Amino acid sequence: MRQISILCALMAAFLLCLPGAASAEDLKVGFIYVSPVGDAGYSYAHDLGRQAVEQMDGVTxxxxxxxxxxxxxERVLLNMSRKDFDLIFATSYGYMDSVIKVAKRFPEITYMHCSGFxxxxxxxxxxxxxYQARYLTGMVAxxxxxxxxxxxVAAYPIPELIRGINAFTLGAQAVNPDVKVRVVWTKSWYDPATEKEAALSLLDVGADVIAQHVDSPAPQEAAAEKGAYSVGYNSNMAQxxxxxxxxxxxxxxxxxYPEIAxxxxxxxxESQDIWAGLNEGIxxxxxxxxxxxESVQAEVEEAKAAIQNDELTVFAGPLKDQDGTVKVPEGDSMTDEEMLGMTWFVxxxxxxxE
Known part of the structure; x- marks a missing residue:
């Protein structure tokens, strides 16, 4: 019996050494954030995901x-890769080329890049x-x-942000056709002073609800100071x-994140592109x-259910751009490829x- 036990132990050890037979006991997972973690915002939301991974047995x-x-x-990615991490999450769009470059040097490491292509x-x-959640917040606003x-208040004029602004506008127009949405670009993901200044400039020209695609809660604070309403982003900014x-x-x-780990x-x-929405809970x-x-909440929740049941499509025609040119005819809807490459405002x- 003792010999059988020893043999079984040796076989188990051998299997754990086989390629692809990694155990969570030695899984090292790294995360790279574009802004401070803080207590709200983009990197804070990613770090909540990291904390969920940290709770997995044997994972560091x-x-x-x-x-x-x-x-x-690129420097941070290289440093992390040299420390034998098994999985690295690079969480900002602008990390894309650095990820591809470093990944070529470390084929044994799995890299996940957020928002890139x-x-x-x-x-x-x-x-x-x-954009699905943006549509719903637009309805509230x-x-x-x-x-x-x-x-x-928005960071950079790239398709991701343009898509979100358009979805927010369409949601608002679905309940209030007279709505206009004024946009100010900060040209930074995280700059609380500039974000607050941008929000104040919008409030000065008549906006009474401030939304954002920037990382800090500064636009929320500006709205509160002026007695206006606000819509947050990334994490719950109510506090x-x-x-x-x-x-x-x-x-x-x-x-x-735990699923990928x-x-x-x-x-x-396997390498793939994940673009999940309300149904997946992302x-x-x-x-x-x-x-x-409560009537507004019920209205928004009904629209949320319709999106989840494929009864409501955010970017369904007819859609016109700012100049009145038809971009999506009635009866059509935008493909994923068209949404991912969106460069025009509704x-x-x-x-x-720009």
Missing amino acids: TSYVEAVPEGPDA KRAENVGTYFGRM GEMTDSNVLGY FAPEAHLTSAVWNWDNL EQVVQDTW IGLAPYGPMVP QGVIGTT
Whole structure:
């Protein structure tokens, strides 16, 4: 019996040494963030996902925050890769080329890049259909505005943000056809002072609801100071402006990151593009503020269910651009490829795409 036990132990040890038979007991997972983690915002939402991975048996995680896009990102990726990490999440669009470059040197490591489009055998991409949540928050804003002017503080004029602004506008127009959405670009993912200044400039020209696609809660605070309403992004921002905050479009990375880590452990991971939405729980809405009437909440929840049941398509025709040119005819809807490459604003948006 003792010989059989020893033999079984040796066989188990041999199997664990086989390629692809990694155990969670030695799984090292790294995360790279473009902004400080803080207590709200984009990197905070990703870090909640990291914490969920950390809870897995035998898994260790670490992260580097406030890593600028460009050469610094490549340096951090190289440093992490040299430390024998098994799985690395690079969580900002501008890390894309650095990920591809470094991944070629470390084919044994699995890399996941958020919001990008370049993949390799050991590089996958992932993002969420945040435009669905944006549409719903637009509905809330459209119902709550008195001036019919909504402000939107946004980082960079890239398809991801343009798509979100358009979805927000369409949601608002679905309940209030008179709504206009004014956009100000900050040209930065995280710059609280500039974000607040941009929000104040929108409030000064009549906006009474401020939405955002930037990382800090500064736009929420600006709205609260001026007695306006606000819509947050990335994580629930109610704590920063409780009297102003209507809801937030939020990321739920804890519903994805452990699944990817488990795939690496089980050697079932394959390079692919993940673009998940409301049905997968990757995106959602923060709780409604107490100022949002129950009738509005019910209306938004009905639209949410319709999106989940494929009864409501956000980018369905007829859709016109700012100049009145038909971009999506009635009866048609945009393909994923068209949405991912969106570079034009819908009617009702005031601002430029550059």
